[in-house]
Amino acid sequence: MRVGIPRGLFFYHFYPQWKTFFNRLDWEVTTSPPTNKKMAGGGILTAVSEACFPVKVLYGHVLELAGRGVDYIFMPRLVSIEQRSYICPKFMGIPDMLRAQIPGIPPLIDLCIDVSRNEGNLYRELDRWAKKMGLRPGRVRKAWNDSTRATCELEAICRRGYTLGEGIAIWEGKTAVEPGPGDLTVGVLGHCYALNDPLISLGLFERLREMGAAVVTSEMLDPQKIEAAAARLPKRVFWTVGRKMVGTALMLDEDPEVDGLIYLTCFGCGPDSMIARIIEHRVNKPFMLLTVDEHSGEAGVVTRLEAFCDMLRRKRRLELAHNLSPYGEFLYSH
Numbered sequence: 317m318r319v320g321i322p323r324g325l326f327f328y329h330f331y332p333q334w335k336t337f338f339n340r341l342d343w344e345v346t347t348s349p350p351t352n353k354k355m356a357g358g359g360i361l362t363a364v365s366e367a368c369f370p371v372k373v374l375y376g377h378v379l380e381l382a383g384r385g386v387d388y389i390f391m392p393r394l395v396s397i398e399q400r401s402y403i404c405p406k407f408m409g410i411p412d413m414l415r416a417q418i419p420g421i422p423p424l425i426d427l428c429i430d431v432s433r434n435e436g437n438l439y440r441e442l443d444r445w446a447k448k449m450g451l452r453p454g455r456v457r458k459a460w461n462d463s464t465r466a467t468c469e470l471e472a473i474c475r476r477g478y479t480l481g482e483g484i485a486i487w488e489g490k491t492a493v494e495p496g497p498g499d500l501t502v503g504v505l506g507h508c509y510a511l512n513d514p515l516i517s518l519g520l521f522e523r524l525r526e527m528g529a530a531v532v533t534s535e536m537l538d539p540q541k542i543e544a545a546a547a548r549l550p551k552r553v554f555w556t557v558g559r560k561m562v563g564t565a566l567m568l569d570e571d572p573e574v575d576g577l578i579y580l581t582c583f584g585c586g587p588d589s590m591i592a593r594i595i596e597h598r599v600n601k602p603f604m605l606l607t608v609d610e611h612s613g614e615a616g617v618v619t620r621l622e623a624f625c626d627m628l629r630r631k632r633r634l635e636l637a638h639n640l641s642p643y644g645e646f647l648y649s650h
């Protein structure tokens with residue numbers, strides 16, 4: 317059997333796990349290539365206009381895989397990947413949306429992943445799928461349990477200072493350039509599928525590095541410390557990604573090595589409309605909210621990044637010079 321995994325949404329967190337799972341069942345795995353304009357254009361034309369940009373891009377990847385004649389497309393119905401927490405509700409409906417809008421789409425493997433209460437639901441779902449495919453439930457459960465190690469491996473790679481996209485490349489045995497230090501350090505926040513997709517983010521990581529800034533993402537930090545920082549909010553954030561972003565922002569805000577924070581959000585993102593606002597109000601370091609959609613242009617993003625980095629460098633120079641005026645304002649002319 318050949319199963320296609322679209323390079324979109326939680327591909328960037330779980331590709332190693334999902335690939336390992338299917339390989340353990342002796343299935344061949346193929347992925348769509350990195351997003352290009354043609355694929356994104358196909359997704360934009362096919363998806364409902366209300367969908368956010370990353371969902372439209374996902375459609376492009378599914379169309380690409382459908383054209384390659386794969387036997388199945390893996391498109392899990394992600395509800396919850398940890399207890400007492402949820403993923404954006406748009407993820408739940410994606411298998412149904414794809415079936416409704418892409419005629420002739422290959423059969424979808426839409427395992428429902430919901431561990432909000434416990435892992436029981438997930439194992440029942442795996443058993444149901446195993447029976448449907450004529451596989452032994454015990455073999456499928458074992459393949460799933462074995463595959464979770466791959467996520468730990470990916471996390472360990474990222475902890476060494478790599479982004480998720482780079483981490484996946486390293487996990488697959490490719491070489492990645494070791495990220496060097498910069499004269500600035502910028503914390504970069506956002507959903508993995510926006511940050512690591514070169515077309516959605518317009519190459520945010522590379523551009524910052526070209527401008528001399530080292531980047532820090534949540535995957536490079538200790539998850540327990542992120543969780544502890546997020547717990548400082550008076551109310552627990554029940555979105556998995558949102559809580560991680562809040563905790564990361566609060567952690568980086570206290571790190572003297574970090575000069576500023578950038579939050580990349582996609583226009584029309586429901587959870588980010590609240591999370592980005594919470595972070596903006598809580599952090600003291602320079603903060604830039606960068607909103608992208610299918611109409612965003614590279615020139616606009618580059619101009620904003622250059623201005624942000626220039627501002628951080630100027631702020632650092634002034635701080636080093638203790639250049640405060642007696643009136644309590646920075647003397648920008650110095």
Ligand code: SF4
Nearest residue numbers: 368404406582585586
């Ligand atoms: S969290 Fe935001 S960007 Fe992600 S799928 Fe939901 S609406 Fe889209």
